[in-house]
Amino acid sequence: MEQRLIDNWYLPETVKPALLFKRLTRKFGLVHEPEVRRQITYCDSFDWRIFANGYLLTCIGTAWRLHDLHTGEVIIQESGPTVNKGCFAKAFQSGELRQLLTDLLEMRCVSPVASGVVTVQECRLVNKDEKTVVRLFLEQHQMADAGDPRWAVRLEPVRGYLRELAAVRSVLKKYDPVSRPLACLDLEQGSASLGRTPGDYSSKFILHLDPDQTACSAVGVIYKQLLEAMNVNIPGILADLDSEFLHDFRVAVRRTRSGLSLIKEVLPPAVVEKYKEDFAYLGQVTGPTRDLDVYLLYEDEYKARLPESLQGGLHSFFENLAALRIREQRTLVRELKGARVKGILSSWATYFDSGDEQTAKFADVPVIDIAKKIIYRRYKRVLKDGLAINEQTPDQEIHRLRIQGKKLRYAIEFFGSLFSEQDVATAIKRLKKLQNYLGDFNDLSVQQDVLRNHLQGVRPGSRKNLELGAALGALMSNLHREQVKARGDFASIFGKFSSAHNIALFEKLFTCKKESR
């Protein structure tokens, strides 16, 4: 619901400020303070985390302000870095703002999403003693490349001078009240000129399918949306703003690959084969940089796992990774700008736009029918594989289960909008618990492998390498201990997932009972 902001009005284009001032001189003396002109930049992460949490982040020079999105009020004001194409929470001095940004942004950075010039002129209205009785602020907001400026008037009362305030209000009441903070409008107008809308991107995969839609048109919707996610993330990957662009790109690639292998005989087999190969290629060229990103993101956690005396040894390890990453990133950029990647993405787009003469067996069946079949099959597989795991089963099987879990998750996400929203949310929540466990378990072994590999390349001799060796060894044993403990938890975690209660939910949702449709 839109609330009205108190004492804020738009000044219509037809009313020149001079006219308003002249009107006010009938009742008050006017003292004009010097005009203040500021270049203002609005910042947010690519996925609008600041905005989504009900804030606005602005920056004037090195003065940063966090505003309430709905009232425009300044909540925190601190100095910080000069605005840049990408600023991480780490670039701020420790303080309230940095803490809040750390929590909101995690691994993401903020970038400019709108910019413009705000001019504020304060005018003090004084009585016959030349005492200030009301403060009036005339603001002009001009966003870059965004048409005409917006003029607004704001009053700030002075305690105890209510009659005077009422008199000014009565002069202004014929203008339109400002219903939302100007800062909020600035953000919308300014980001529109960059082709964006606040909240227009989220890494969440939200689809709306219609049960009666044909399978073929439904997969078109799915793949096109995934392709869109790949395309919008490319500029951020090329600019190397933060690691999430690449991550989201890869997730979209993985979902696409999963779709191609899970959803059978809806697209012609030749098409499926070609793009399976193409998207495997995209996964492959983006892999090395992502792996390094993941290890680099572990830096703080690794330090926390080690006693202080060993932490120094990790320094060269991370330096080394960072250097490797620079090289891999360069290769990645070359690939993404190269003909093969461009060709894959553009031909995939044209495939859906141009329509195919060839068709496949299930292309025209209602999507709901294939959806149930696919999800239920994935579900059975997870259940079967999971139940086969006992204490003696090698870890490898747990990793396989993780892959199966992921496939199930993707399948549910593709078609979730066809089923009861509440039930699907519950099913995903339960599956997520299992997936989180499997993901963590996998992480622990992958990390140990990486450290082991690195350790093999360390030559003994120097003091530095000795310290590095000690740190890596300690980390490995720490990770190993945690993994052993996690292995012991499997039975109880999977037990919950395969409870009668849960089985009933999945059966109810996804089995094809004859009478159900």
Next chain:
Amino acid sequence: MSILAVYNIKGGVGKTATSVNLAHLSACQGAKTLLCDLDPQGSASYYFRIRSPKKYNTKKLLKGGQHIEKNIRGTDYLGLDLLPADFSYRNIDIALDELKKSTLRLKSVLRPLLGEYDRIILDCPPNLTLLSENIFCAADKILVPIIPTTLSLLSLKQLFKFMEKIGQKRTKALVMFSMVEKRKKMHMELMEAMRERKGVLQEPIPFLVDVERMGLYRQPVTAALPNSRASQAYKALWQEVCQHLG
């Protein structure tokens, strides 16, 4: 959160000049500050161009709560409000005398205001009266401006004796030097001698025309001439006072 009274038995020693400027500096620091003009002459209110509200009087002050809050006025400076004086304050002793627990009344009406204000500064009238006793009870610290002369020392002694009599600790008082004239040998000698004593602040306020002229431009000197010698002296003094306010 504290209440600071600016008080002296003697008149014309710079109480109002001090409280007006220190209140302004306090607000500049970001502390929400209320200056209470307790002198029926209303000089502090005058400096801020604020008139006593029509329906405001001693009775309202002593009732407190809403009756005070409604009459507080915003000054021209952000974070600084003022409770104006009223001419009826001249009979405040009689009004106080009629009340039960008459020495604690001011304290009981001012303390609740510390919910809204970080700091309250009282500009007090001269004389030793029931109001003075109220002020001593209400304030956390009493800033006593003295002009360094032998007569001032005498009144200071009187003040301490009075405080003792009403059961107030001497340590509540902070003595400061006001309207100090360098060319007067006696000022300098007395000041040097006094400085050694406990509860005596080191930063003096010299006698300066810019302070005297505050009556003309009707603003704190720290606002009108922020870089003047006078402002610098008040800033140094305020810093020292803050250390004692904790």
